[in-house]
Amino acid sequence: MTMDLKRELKKYFGFDDFRPGQEDILKNLLANRNTLAILPTGGGKTLLYQMYGAMTHQRVIIVSPLISLMQDQVSRLQYLGSKRVVALTSALDFQEKTAILTHLNRYQFIYVSPEMLANQQVQQRLMQLQIGLFVVDEAHCISEWGPDFRPDYLKLGTVRERLGSPLTLMMTATATQPVRRNIIAHMNFSPGDIHQIVLPVNRANIFLSAKIFANQHEKDDALIELVKQLNGPGIIYFSSKSKAEQTANTLTNETDRRVMAYHGGMDSQPRFHIQQQFLAGNLDIICATSAFGMGIDKNNVRFVIHYHLPANIQSYVQEIGRCGRDRKPGLAILMYEPNDRALQMGLIDHTVPDESLLDYLYAHPKMLSTDDQFRVVKFYHDNGDSLEQAKTIFNHARTRRVKELGAMVQYVYTEKCRRDELLKYFDEAVPDGERNPSYCCDHDVDFWDRWRDFSRQYLNQPAQSSQNEAKSWQQVIDQLFLSKN
Amino acid sequence: MDLRVLMLIFGSGQQFRRVKAIKNTLRGRRTVSNLYWALEYGLLDFVDVLHGTDFGEDQLVLTQLVSSGLARADDTFRIQLTAKGIDQQQRYLNQLLPLKYLAVSSRYDVAKFMRRFSFASQIVSEFSYGNNQYYPQSINYFEDQLLKRWFVMNKHQDLPRHFQQLLRDFLGDLQPADLADVFVQSLVGHNFSGLTAEQVAVKRRTSTTVVALQWLQLYGMLLEKLMQAGKTSLFSPLVSGLAKSTVSSSAQATFKLFLQQKNHNLQAIATQRKIKLTTVYEHLLEVAIMSKTAAFPYRALISDDLMNQLLAHQPQNVGEWTFQDASQVIGQLAFFQFRLFQIYRSKMSDDDGSQA
Ligand SMILES: [Zn+2]
Numbered sequence: 001m002t003m004d005l006k007r008e009l010k011k012y013f014g015f016d017d018f019r020p021g022q023e024d025i026l027k028n029l030l031a032n033r034n035t036l037a038i039l040p041t042g043g044g045k046t047l048l049y050q051m052y053g054a055m056t057h058q059r060v061i062i063v064s065p066l067i068s069l070m071q072d073q074v075s076r077l078q079y080l081g082s083k084r085v086v087a088l089t090s091a092l093d094f095q096e097k098t099a100i101l102t103h104l105n106r107y108q109f110i111y112v113s114p115e116m117l118a119n120q121q122v123q124q125r126l127m128q129l130q131i132g133l134f135v136v137d138e139a140h141c142i143s144e145w146g147p148d149f150r151p152d153y154l155k156l157g158t159v160r161e162r163l164g165s166p167l168t169l170m171m172t173a174t175a176t177q178p179v180r181r182n183i184i185a186h187m188n189f190s191p192g193d194i195h196q197i198v199l200p201v202n203r204a205n206i207f208l209s210a211k212i213f214a215n216q217h218e219k220d221d222a223l224i225e226l227v228k229q230l231n232g233p234g235i236i237y238f239s240s241k242s243k244a245e246q247t248a249n250t251l252t253n254e255t256d257r258r259v260m261a262y263h264g265g266m267d268s269q270p271r272f273h274i275q276q277q278f279l280a281g282n283l284d285i286i287c288a289t290s291a292f293g294m295g296i297d298k299n300n301v302r303f304v305i306h307y308h309l310p311a312n313i314q315s316y317v318q319e320i321g322r323c324g325r326d327r328k329p330g331l332a333i334l335m336y337e338p339n340d341r342a343l344q345m346g347l348i349d350h351t352v353p354d355e356s357l358l359d360y361l362y363a364h365p366k367m368l369s370t371d372d373q374f375r376v377v378k379f380y381h382d383n384g385d386s387l388e389q390a391k392t393i394f395n396h397a398r399t400r401r402v403k404e405l406g407a408m409v410q411y412v413y414t415e416k417c418r419r420d421e422l423l424k425y426f427d428e429a430v431p432d433g434e435r436n437p438s439y440c441c442d443h444d445v446d447f448w449d450r451w452r453d454f455s456r457q458y459l460n461q462p463a464q465s466s467q468n469e470a471k472s473w474q475q476v477i478d479q480l481f482l483s484k485n
Numbered sequence: 486m487d488l489r490v491l492m493l494i495f496g497s498g499q500q501f502r503r504v505k506a507i508k509n510t511l512r513g514r515r516t517v518s519n520l521y522w523a524l525e526y527g528l529l530d531f532v533d534v535l536h537g538t539d540f541g542e543d544q545l546v547l548t549q550l551v552s553s554g555l556a557r558a559d560d561t562f563r564i565q566l567t568a569k570g571i572d573q574q575q576r577y578l579n580q581l582l583p584l585k586y587l588a589v590s591s592r593y594d595v596a597k598f599m600r601r602f603s604f605a606s607q608i609v610s611e612f613s614y615g616n617n618q619y620y621p622q623s624i625n626y627f628e629d630q631l632l633k634r635w636f637v638m639n640k641h642q643d644l645p646r647h648f649q650q651l652l653r654d655f656l657g658d659l660q661p662a663d664l665a666d667v668f669v670q671s672l673v674g675h676n677f678s679g680l681t682a683e684q685v686a687v688k689r690r691t692s693t694t695v696v697a698l699q700w701l702q703l704y705g706m707l708l709e710k711l712m713q714a715g716k717t718s719l720f721s722p723l724v725s726g727l728a729k730s731t732v733s734s735s736a737q738a739t740f741k742l743f744l745q746q747k748n749h750n751l752q753a754i755a756t757q758r759k760i761k762l763t764t765v766y767e768h769l770l771e772v773a774i775m776s777k778t779a780a781f782p783y784r785a786l787i788s789d790d791l792m793n794q795l796l797a798h799q800p801q802n803v804g805e806w807t808f809q810d811a812s813q814v815i816g817q818l819a820f821f822q823f824r825l826f827q828i829y830r831s832k833m834s835d836d837d838g839s840q841a
Contacts, residue, residue, distance in 0.1 A: 071623040079620045086626075096626040260684075269600065269681075272622050276678035279620075296620060473665040477652050480606065480674040481645035482613040 012054045013080060019044045021199045026051060028195050029133065029169060036139070036170045036180065038198040041321030045171050046073070049135045050082055052169075053108055058132020061163075062111045065141045065153065070111050071268075076297070077109055087111040088122060101125050114152035117159055131166040136187070139170040140314065143182035151379030157188035173321065174201055174314040176426055201317055201426045204434065205324045207454070208418040209442040210334035210411070219335050223247070223307065226333065227285060228255045229452055231459035232302025233278065237290045237319055239308040239343065241265045247307065248287040258282065263289040281462055290319060298322075302459045303331040309340040311347065312404035313411060313425045329439070329458035336412045344405050352398045353377055355391055362387045417443050488541040489549055490577065490694040492564065494584075495528060496556060498571045501563035502526050504543045511535040515733055517767045520774045521824065524831055525804040529775065533729065534590035534701070580695050582664070582702040589705030593727045599704040600624055601632065601723055603672055606648060608636055610674025613645035622673065635722045642719055651720070655707055667696065668703045732775045735760075739768035749785055766821040773825060778832040787822050787829075791815075795826045803830040 005023055009015050021037065022044055028035045029052050039045055053060045064070060070087045077085045086100055086107045104110065104125055116122050136142070142153045160168060170183055184194050213219040223236070238244040241263045248261040260274050260283055277283045279296050290310060301323040310316040316334070324330025353361070353374075361367055361377050368378040380390045407425060414421045418441035423429055437444040439458075447454060471479070488508060495507050506522035513533030523529050547564060550556040555570035566574060581587075589595055604622045611619045624632070636644075656665035667689070670680040680688070682696040689696070708727070711720045730737070742754045751769075755762045773781045787795070798814045800806050804827065812818045 075620045075623060079618055081618065092626065099630075100626055260681075268623055269603070270683070272620075273673065273679050273681045273684075276620070276673055280676070280678050282678055473656055473669045474653070476669040476672070476677065477649055477656075480610045480613075480672060480677055481649045482610075482675070483646055483649060 008055055021197055024197050032167055033195045034168045034193055036194050036196045038175055041173045041318045052133055056132055060109050060133045061131055062135040062137055064137040065114055073111055082109055084108040088116045089113045090115055118152040118155055131163055134166045134168045136170045139183050140172040140175045140179055142186045143179045151376050157186055173318050201428055202423055205327055206330045206332050208332050209447050213337040215337055219337050224254050227251050227257055230303050231455045231461040234285045234303040236287050236305045236307055239290055241289055244287040244289055257284040259285040261287045299326040306334045309344050313407055341409055348401045352394055358390055417441055486538050487694040488546045490692050493574050494577050496566045498566045501559055501565045503563050504547050508540055512538055517770045524774050530588040532591050534587055586702040586705045590701055595701055595705045598708050598727055606672045607674050609644045609648050614675045639719050667699050671700055732772055736768035736771040739765055740772040773828050783829045803827055
C-alpha cells in the first residue's frame with residue numbers, strides 16, 4: 001500500500017516523498033474514513049484532496065472561509081495540474097454565478113464559501129451532483145472567533161447531511177483539544193466517527209525570538225538593521241495596510257534590499273506581478289498584512305518578522321510557518337512595543353460589538369443588513385437568539401479574545417524557553433531527546449547580541465536571480481516566447 | 486491615479502476648467518452637466534476612459550496645484566494652468582503617445598483587453614516552454630472561458646511565433662521608442678515576472694499615473710491594430726465584445742421614441758417610458774452632446790423664433806452664458822431649450838474649427 005501511494009504521488013505530482021502525515025491521511029480517506037487532520041502550515045493540505053480527487057476520479061467540494069484567498073487556491077490547484085477547478089464566492093456577479101451553477105457538473109474541484117453554501121440554490125445544485133469528498137478547510141473557524149469567523153460555518157453539519165453525508169475531511173493548521181471537540185460536534189459527528197491525525201505543531205527548524213522595544217521609533221530603527229543584514233528572502237507582517245506600505249517605502253530607501261508591500265487592498269494585477277517576483281527571487285522582502293496570505297508556495301523563505309503583535313498564538317504559529325518550508329533553518333522574530341497590545345485591543349473592540357451596539361442593532365434590525373461587519377450579529381438575530389443571549393455570546397467571545405491576546409503578550413514577556421511556551425498552548429511538548437538548546441530560542445542563547453552571526457551561520461542567502469537584469473524589449477519577447485526554429 | 490497629474494494633462498492655459506467636471510468626465514459619470522462641460526472643454530473623446538478609477542480629493546488637488554504655482558483657481562473650483570503648469574503639461578505629454586490613443590478607452594474596454602492579452606501571453610509563453618505547472622493570472626469567469634476556448638482552438642497554430650511577430654511589429658514601430666520597454670513590463674510569462682506600474686515609474690523616474698496612462702494608450706493602440714486585422718486573424722477572439730456605448734441605453738431608448746414621433750410630444754414619451762419629463766430632457770441633451778451636429782434635430786426642439794432671439798442676445802462666450810442672465814433678456818425661456826442652444830452653438834464652433 002505504501003509503495004502504491006508513493007508511486008501515485010510521483011505520477012501525479014512528480015514528488016518522491018510525502019510530507020509528514022499526508023500518507024496517513026490519504027490512507028484514511030481511501031478507506032472511507034471521515035478524518036480530522038491537524039497539519040502545520042505548509043504541510044501540503046492542498047495536495048491531500050487534490051491527490052484523492054486524481055486517484056478516485058471523484059468530485060471534491062472544498063469549503064473555505066478565506067474568500068480573498070479562494071482565487072489563489074484555484075490558481076494553486078491549476079498550478080499543480082488540475083484544470084477543472086472553480087470557485088463559488090460572493091465575489092461573483094449574478095451572471096457569472098448563474099453560468100457557473102449551470103455548468104457546475106463540468107468541474108471536479110469546487111471551492112465554495114460558507115455563505116454560498118448556505119444559499120438554497122447552490123445547495124440544490126450540489127445535491128444533484130455526485131460528491132466524492134467534502135473538505136472543510138480552516139476548520140478551526142467553526143469554533144473560533146477570529147476575523148475570519150463565518151457564522152455560516154455553524155450550519156456545515158446540516159449542509160453536509162443534506163448533501164448525502166459524503167466522506168469528509170476537516171483540516172486546520174492549529175487547533176487545541178477543546179477546539180477539536182467543538183469542530184466534531186458542530187459537524188454533527190460523534191467523536192467515535194472521526195479519525196484524528198494530529199501532527200506536532202512544533203517546527204524544530206524555526207528559531208524563535210522576540211524583543212521588547214521602548215517605543216515605535218526604536219522598533220523602526222531595529223527593523224532597518226535587521227532587514228539590512230538578515231540573509232534570505234523574508235516576510236514582515238503588519239496589522240495595517242498603510243503601515244505595510246509605508247515601511248516598504250522606508251526599507252527600500254534605507255537598505256539595498258528589494259522590498260514591496262503585498263496586501264488585500266491591491267488590484268489583482270500588481271499583486272500578481274509581486275507574487276511572481278517574490279517567487280522568482282527578484283524581490284527579497286514582502287511587507288504583508290497578517291490577515292492576508294500568499295497565493296503561492298515559496299519554500300525558501302528564511303525569516304518571518306512580526307512588526308505588530310498577532311491576535312493569538314494560533315495565528316502566530318501559522319504565520320511563522322511560512323518560513324523554512326524547505327526544512328532548512330528559519331527565523332521568527334516578534335518585535336513588540338507596549339502600544340502594540342492597545343492596538344490589538346482596539347481591533348477586538350472593532351470586531352466584537354459591545355452591549356450598547358447590540359442594544360442598538362436589536363432595536364434597529366434593518367441596520368444588520370447594511371454592513372458586513374454586522375454579519376455575525378445578524379446570524380444570531382435571525383437565528384432567534386434574544387438580546388440577552390446575544391450579549392452573553394458576544395461577551396464570551398470578547399473575553400476569549402482578550403484572554404488569547406493575553407497569552408500572546410505573555411509569550412513576548414516570558415523568561416522561559418519560548419518553544420515550551422508556544423507548545424504548551426497546544427498541549428504539546430518538545431519530545432525527549434529532540435531538545436536542542438543551541439538552536440531553539442533567544443532564551444537559551446544570546447541571540448540579540450549575536451543575530452548577525454546567527455544569520456551568517458544558519459540562513460542561506462540564495463544566489464541573485466538573473467531575471468531582473470535589464471533587458472531590452474526584444475530580449476524580453478524572445479525570452480517569453482520560445483521559438484521552435 | 487493621481488488626480489494632480491490628470492488635471493495638468495487635461496487642464497488648459499486659456500480656459501478655466503472645473504476640477505470635478507474633468508474628473509467625472511474621465512471616470513464616466515454621464516450626467517448632462519458633466520457631459521456639457523466635457524463638450525465645452527473639448528474632452529468628449531475622453532468620457533469614461535478611466536472607468537472605475539479612484540482619484541484623490543478635488544479640493545486637496547486644487548490647493549496643491551495652486552500652492553506649487555502650476556495653476557490658478559477661481560472661487561468656483563475651476564483652474565487654469567500657469568506657464569509653469571503648461572511646462573509640466575508638456576513634460577507629461579512628451580512621455581505619452583498622442584492623446585487619441587487614450588480616447589480608444591472611451592469606445593472600448595481597453596483595461597479588460599489589457600488583462601486578457603496579458604493572460605493570453607502568459608498561457609502562450611508557458612506553452613512555448615512545454616510547462617503546465619505555473620500560477621495562472623486570475624481573471625473573471627467569462628474571460629477565463631473565452632481564453633480557454635481561444636487557446637484550445639489555436640494551440641496548434643504556432644502561437645508563440647505569432648505572438649513574437651505581432652509584438653515585434655507593434656513595438657518596433659513605436660514613437661517614442663522607449664515605450665516598447667514600458668509595454669513589455671506589463672507582461673508575465675515563463676521566467677519573467679514583469680513589473681507593477683509603480684515599479685516601472687520608479688525605474689523611469691516618472692509618476693505611476695503616467696505609466697498607467699502609457700499602458701492604457703499602448704493597449705488601446707494594440708487593440709486598434711488587432712481589430713484592423715479582421716475576423717480571420719487568430720487574435721480576433723481576443724478583441725471581441727469590448728465595445729462600449731458612448732450614450733447610455735436609456736437615453737438611446739428615449740431618443741428612438743422621439744424620432745418615431747411626428748408631433749414631438751415629450752410628455753407622451755415620459756408617460757410611455759414611465760419616466761419624468763425632466764429625465765426625457767436629460768436624455769435628449771445627452772444624445773445631443775454625444776452626437777454629430779447634423780445627427781440631432783435641434784430645429785425640431787427650438788422654434789425659429791426662439792432661435793433668432795437666442796442668436797441675437799448670445800454673448801461672446803456662449804459656453805459660460807448663465808441661464809439666469811439669458812432668461813432676463815428672453816421671456817418664457819426654458820432651461821432645456823437654453824442648454825440645447827448652448828450645445829448647438831458649441832458644436833457649430835467646433836465644426837468650424839475642425840474645418841479650418
Ligand atoms: Zn527554547
